Amino acid sequence: MSAPTISLPLGTIPADIRNAQDYAALAPHFMQPSHYAYISGGSGYGQSVAANVRAFEQWAIYPRLLRDVSHGHTRITLAGEQHAHPLFLAPVAFHKLAHADGEIDTARAADATGTCMIASTQSSVVLEETVAQKSWFQLYLLPRREDTLHLLRRAEAAGYRAIVLTVDAPIQVANRRALAAQFQMPADCINVNLRDYDTTPRFAGNGPGESRFFQGAMRAAPSWDDIRWVMSETSLPVWVKGVLHPDDAVALRDAGVAGIVVSNHGGRSLDGAPAGLDVLPAVRAAVGKDFPVMYDGGILSGSDAFKALALGADAVAIGRLQLYALSVAGALGVAHMLKLLREELEICMAMAGCATTADINSGALLRQARRSDA
Numbered sequence: 325m326s327a328p329t330i331s332l333p334l335g336t337i338p339a340d341i342r343n344a345q346d347y348a349a350l351a352p353h354f355m356q357p358s359h360y361a362y363i364s365g366g367s368g369y370g371q372s373v374a375a376n377v378r379a380f381e382q383w384a385i386y387p388r389l390l391r392d393v394s395h396g397h398t399r400i401t402l403a404g405e406q407h408a409h410p411l412f413l414a415p416v417a418f419h420k421l422a423h424a425d426g427e428i429d430t431a432r433a434a435d436a437t438g439t440c441m442i443a444s445t446q447s448s449v450v451l452e453e454t455v456a457q458k459s460w461f462q463l464y465l466l467p468r469r470e471d472t473l474h475l476l477r478r479a480e481a482a483g484y485r486a487i488v489l490t491v492d493a494p495i496q497v498a499n500r501r502a503l504a505a506q507f508q509m510p511a512d513c514i515n516v517n518l519r520d521y522d523t524t525p526r527f528a529g530n531g532p533g534e535s536r537f538f539q540g541a542m543r544a545a546p547s548w549d550d551i552r553w554v555m556s557e558t559s560l561p562v563w564v565k566g567v568l569h570p571d572d573a574v575a576l577r578d579a580g581v582a583g584i585v586v587s588n589h590g591g592r593s594l595d596g597a598p599a600g601l602d603v604l605p606a607v608r609a610a611v612g613k614d615f616p617v618m619y620d621g622g623i624l625s626g627s628d629a630f631k632a633l634a635l636g637a638d639a640v641a642i643g644r645l646q647l648y649a650l651s652v653a654g655a656l657g658v659a660h661m662l663k664l665l666r667e668e669l670e671i672c673m674a675m676a677g678c679a680t681t682a683d684i685n686s687g688a689l690l691r692q693a694r695r696s697d698a
């Protein structure tokens with residue numbers, strides 16, 4: 325394992341960072357190569373990671389002229405809660421892979437920028453220490469219900485304001501880039517939220533004639549019964565993350581969830597799953613205009629965020645880019661990245677003649693050939 329090539333004095337950000345996306349280019353110089361491979365990689369051959377990036381290329385944004393946007397702002401109300409802007413931090417495991425202070429620094433940056441951070445079940449800092457003013461908690465179901473319930477109660481007691489139940493990763497698919505880089509989880513980077521629970525899988529699926537997927541992982545996978553159970557156990561809003569098919573979106577809306585996150589898990593679950601952006605308009609059409617929909621996958625700029633909002637999202641979440649900024653400059657880097665992203669979104673809105681996010685719709689976009697198709 326070779327060492328990162330650059331480290332900055334505390335409290336410094338590189339002078340040549342002009343855009344949020346610049347953090348993605350710098351991150352490989354600030355992380356262990358195998359950590360970077362684990363974070364940047366996806367499942368299988370990375371088809372869905374690539375699809376997420378390509379999906380944004382097919383849209384251009386129309387500049388609109390002579391519109392008065394001087395009353396403009398980025399505030400949104402989402403499922404009854406006000407947010408200063410529609411940029412969220414997606415749940416991402418093990419921030420200590422990117423920076424020694426891990427999720428503590430990310431939460432500080434979220435607080436400083438009025439951003440809602442969705443803390444992962446698989447954090448490298450305990451959930452009680454990472455709750456910011458506006459934080460949601462991402463829940464994975466544990467093998468035993470009593471443990472899931474205990475985790476849920478801890479999140480409620482700590483002050484998290486919503487639960488995001490991730491249901492799209494029942495099977496762990498190998499990250500080939502991480503394997504090739506011989507990635508191993510470092511000793512100081514453990515799943516601390518779960519250390520008191522029994523995380524041994526309940527089903528192995530290795531009996532005679534059994535499949536470790538059908539009779540193993542999938543027997544423990546989240547079910548509709550689990551979703552109803554989580555909703556019955558908490559008064560917090562329950563979102564469901566990992567939705568791609570419009571029929572699933574409608575069924576979740578009808579089951580009474582607070583909102584859905586359209587996501588292919590950053591291309592880390594089913595390799596070959598569509599880009600969330602490509603299905604977003606159909607999901608929005610299916611659930612209707614008022615049902616809360618968040619989008620994540622491939623967002624690296626304010627114009628990406630603008631496109632997702634135009635295609636039907638009420639808010640967007642940032643995955644890898646938060647770890648890239650964290651690796652470069654800790655809390656300061658994440659706060660700076662979020663500030664840049666918000667300014668980029670404001671620039672797009674202003675120049676597209678949209679004073680508020682409610683003014684952003686698909687009429688703001690022009691479909692064009694994907695660069696990679698040309």
Ligand SMILES: Cc1cc2nc3c(=O)[nH]c(=O)nc-3n(C[C@H](O)[C@H](O)[C@H](O)COP(=O)(O)O)c2cc1C
Binds near residue numbers: 444644
């Ligand atoms: C290193 C890494 C760890 C992740 N861990 C989780 C997790 O613990 N829970 C979860 O719901 N999603 C997890 N995700 C998926 C993200 O929430 C999000 O869907 C994805 O990163 C968005 O794509 P982007 O990275 O291109 O922005 C993870 C993604 C990455 C890259």
